[in-house]
Amino acid sequence: MDHHGILVFLAYLLAAMVAVPIFKRLGLGAILGYLVAGTVLGPQILHVVINPDDALHLAEFGIVMLLFVIGLELNPQKLWEMRTQVLLMGGGQLLGSAVVIALLCHFLFGFDWQIAMLLGLTLGLSSTAFAVQLMDEHGVMATDLGRKGFSMLLLQDMAVIPILILVSAFAPQIATAGHNTAPWWYGPLAIAAVLLVGRFAINPLLTIIAATNIRELLTAAALFIVIGTAFLMQSVGFSMGLGAFLAGIVLANCSFRHQLETDIEPFKGLLLGLFFMAVGMTLNLQLLVTKPLLIFGLAVGLMLLKTAVITLLCRNKSTDIWDALALGLMLSQGGEFAFVVLTKMVNFGVADNATRDIVVIVVGVSMALTSPALMLFNLWRKRHQDTPRSYDKIDNEEPEVIIAGLGRFGQIAARILAANEMHFSALDKDASHVDFVRKFGNKIYYGDATRLDLLNAAGLAHARLLLVAVDDEKDSLTIVDNVQSAYPNLKIIVRAHNRAHAYQLFARKVDVVVRETFESGLIAARHTLELLGYTESQALNKIEIFRQHDEQMMMNAVAHKEDLTKLQQIAMEGRRELEELFKQDTHH
Known part of the structure; x- marks a missing residue:
C-alpha cells in the first residue's frame, strides 16, 4: 500500500472513531455516524476520497457477512414456532407499507410499476439496528409489544434476499453482459451442493480444525465458508448475498454456530462501517440545500405512513393505542438495506442516480428524526394520557x-x-x-x-x-x-x-x-474451591472464616462510613488479617 493509501485508510478509521461515538451519544445511532463521516471525507467536502466506488466494492463484503449472520440467527425451529406472528404481523407491515408507497410512487411521482414496487418494498423495511436499540432502551424487548416488533423485523430481514433477486430480475441486460450466462440448471445444482455440504461436511471439518486449538484456523474457515459460498452463487448467476444467507441458514443448527458468528463479527462490523461511509460519500448534499422541504416532507411522510400501518396491525391484536403508536414510531424509519438495494438498482440500471440520491437522503433523514420524534411522542403521551393512577385502597389487613x-x-x-x-x-x-x-x-x-x-x-x-x-x-x-x-x-x-x-x-x-450479592458470591466461591480439589467441609470452613471476618470488618467500618481514607485503611488491614486467618487455618 502506498503512502496515500495509508493516509486514506487512517482517515477512514479516524472519521469513524470521531463521528460514531458522537452520534451514538446523541441517540442517533452508529449508521448515521458512518454516513456523516463518509460525507465529510468524500468529494463534496474534504476531498480525502475522490472516487468512493472502489471502497464501495470492497465494503459490499460487509453486506455479504451481515446476510450470513442473519441466516445463522434464523433458527428453523424458532421460525416455525413464530410462524403465525411473523407472517401476519411482519407480512402485514411490509406488504401494507409497500403497497401504499408503491401506489404513491406510481401515481404521484410517475415511476413505472417495476421501480415503484421495488421502492415500496425497500422503504417498507426498517432499520433493525435502530429499532432494536430503541425497543431495548424503552424496555419493550421482553414484552408482547417487543415480540410483535421483533416479528416485523425478522420478516424484513428474510425479505431482503427476495428484494435483491427482484432487482436482478428487473435488469435482464445484466445477465448477458460481459460473460456467457451459466446454464439454468447450474443454480439449483449449486444450491443443492451447499445444502449437502452444510448438512454433512461442515460440522466434521470444523471439528477437525477446532481440534488443532489454533484459533486463526477457525477464523479462516469462517471466512472461507462465507466468501466461498457467496462466490459460488455469483458464479451460477445468483447474488453473493443469497449465497451467504443460504450458508447461514444451513449452519443455523451447527454446533459451531456461535463460534462462526463470533469470528465473522469483527469483519462484518468493519466492512459494514466502510459500506455506510462509502454510501455517505455518494450522498448528494445539494438536495438538502436546494430541496429541503421535499426531503424533510418525504421523510416525515414515510414515518407517518409506516407508523399508521404498524399501529393498525397492533390495534387489530388488541394492543393499547399508546403502545401501538410507540412501536410504530420505533420502526418508522427507513432501513440500512435501502442503501444496499438502491446501490444495486443503480448498478443494474434499474434506477438512475437522481432517484437513488433522493431516496438515500430521505432514508438518512428519517433515521435522524426517529429518536427526536419518539422523545416528543413520549412527552405528548405523558401530557395527554389519563391522570396518574391513584394508590390502591387497602382494606384493614392483619398480616404477619x-x-x-x-x-x-x-x-x-x-x-x-x-x-x-x-x-x-x-x-x-x-x-x-x-x-x-x-x-x-x-x-x-x-x-x-x-x-x-x-x-x-x-x-x-x-x-x-x-x-x-x-x-x-x-x-x-x-x-x-x-x-x-x-x-x-x-x-x-x-x-x-x-x-x-x-x-x-x-x-x-x-x-x-x-x-x-454477598450470599450468592459466597456460594460461587464455595463451589469454586470444591472444583479445585477442596473437600466440602474444607470449603465450607474457609467460606465461614471469610463471612465472619467480612461482617466484623463491616461493623468496624460503619463508624467511618464517610471517611474514604479510613475505609481504605480498614480494607488494607482487613486483607492482611484475612490472609493470617487462612494461614492459621491451613496449619491446623
Missing part, C-alpha cells in the same frame, strides 16, 4: 409480614411465605409491575411504602416484621427511618444493594441486613 417492594428480590420471600400459608401484605409503587405480578395470583397493592399511612393501612401495626426489598436505596432508608420512629420494636429485614448502602443500614441498627 409486610413486604415493601415485590421485585425479583421480594418475590422469592413472598413465594416461600405463601407456600407456608403465612399471611403477608406487599406494596410496590410500579403500577405496571403490580398489574403483571397480580396475573400470577400474588396479593400485592399499588402503593408507595415510603408513606407511613399506606404501611399502616397495610397492617403494619399488626405485623411481626417488615421486609424492605425496594430497588431504590434512598427509599429503603426512608422506609427504615419512618418505621423505626413509629414502631421502634418492630423487626426489620432490609435488602442492601451495595457496601455503602449496608453501612447506612448497619448505622441504623437494622435487625438483619441482607447484601444481595
Whole structure:
C-alpha cells in the first residue's frame, strides 16, 4: 500500500472513531455516524476520497457477512414456532407499507410499476439496528409489544434476499453482459451442493480444525465458508448475498454456530462501517440545500405512513393505542438495506442516480428524526394520557409480614411465605409491575411504602416484621427511618444493594441486613474451591472464616462510613488479617 493509501485508510478509521461515538451519544445511532463521516471525507467536502466506488466494492463484503449472520440467527425451529406472528404481523407491515408507497410512487411521482414496487418494498423495511436499540432502551424487548416488533423485523430481514433477486430480475441486460450466462440448471445444482455440504461436511471439518486449538484456523474457515459460498452463487448467476444467507441458514443448527458468528463479527462490523461511509460519500448534499422541504416532507411522510400501518396491525391484536403508536414510531424509519438495494438498482440500471440520491437522503433523514420524534411522542403521551393512577385502597389487613417492594428480590420471600400459608401484605409503587405480578395470583397493592399511612393501612401495626426489598436505596432508608420512629420494636429485614448502602443500614441498627450479592458470591466461591480439589467441609470452613471476618470488618467500618481514607485503611488491614486467618487455618 502506498503512502496515500495509508493516509486514506487512517482517515477512514479516524472519521469513524470521531463521528460514531458522537452520534451514538446523541441517540442517533452508529449508521448515521458512518454516513456523516463518509460525507465529510468524500468529494463534496474534504476531498480525502475522490472516487468512493472502489471502497464501495470492497465494503459490499460487509453486506455479504451481515446476510450470513442473519441466516445463522434464523433458527428453523424458532421460525416455525413464530410462524403465525411473523407472517401476519411482519407480512402485514411490509406488504401494507409497500403497497401504499408503491401506489404513491406510481401515481404521484410517475415511476413505472417495476421501480415503484421495488421502492415500496425497500422503504417498507426498517432499520433493525435502530429499532432494536430503541425497543431495548424503552424496555419493550421482553414484552408482547417487543415480540410483535421483533416479528416485523425478522420478516424484513428474510425479505431482503427476495428484494435483491427482484432487482436482478428487473435488469435482464445484466445477465448477458460481459460473460456467457451459466446454464439454468447450474443454480439449483449449486444450491443443492451447499445444502449437502452444510448438512454433512461442515460440522466434521470444523471439528477437525477446532481440534488443532489454533484459533486463526477457525477464523479462516469462517471466512472461507462465507466468501466461498457467496462466490459460488455469483458464479451460477445468483447474488453473493443469497449465497451467504443460504450458508447461514444451513449452519443455523451447527454446533459451531456461535463460534462462526463470533469470528465473522469483527469483519462484518468493519466492512459494514466502510459500506455506510462509502454510501455517505455518494450522498448528494445539494438536495438538502436546494430541496429541503421535499426531503424533510418525504421523510416525515414515510414515518407517518409506516407508523399508521404498524399501529393498525397492533390495534387489530388488541394492543393499547399508546403502545401501538410507540412501536410504530420505533420502526418508522427507513432501513440500512435501502442503501444496499438502491446501490444495486443503480448498478443494474434499474434506477438512475437522481432517484437513488433522493431516496438515500430521505432514508438518512428519517433515521435522524426517529429518536427526536419518539422523545416528543413520549412527552405528548405523558401530557395527554389519563391522570396518574391513584394508590390502591387497602382494606384493614392483619398480616404477619409486610413486604415493601415485590421485585425479583421480594418475590422469592413472598413465594416461600405463601407456600407456608403465612399471611403477608406487599406494596410496590410500579403500577405496571403490580398489574403483571397480580396475573400470577400474588396479593400485592399499588402503593408507595415510603408513606407511613399506606404501611399502616397495610397492617403494619399488626405485623411481626417488615421486609424492605425496594430497588431504590434512598427509599429503603426512608422506609427504615419512618418505621423505626413509629414502631421502634418492630423487626426489620432490609435488602442492601451495595457496601455503602449496608453501612447506612448497619448505622441504623437494622435487625438483619441482607447484601444481595454477598450470599450468592459466597456460594460461587464455595463451589469454586470444591472444583479445585477442596473437600466440602474444607470449603465450607474457609467460606465461614471469610463471612465472619467480612461482617466484623463491616461493623468496624460503619463508624467511618464517610471517611474514604479510613475505609481504605480498614480494607488494607482487613486483607492482611484475612490472609493470617487462612494461614492459621491451613496449619491446623
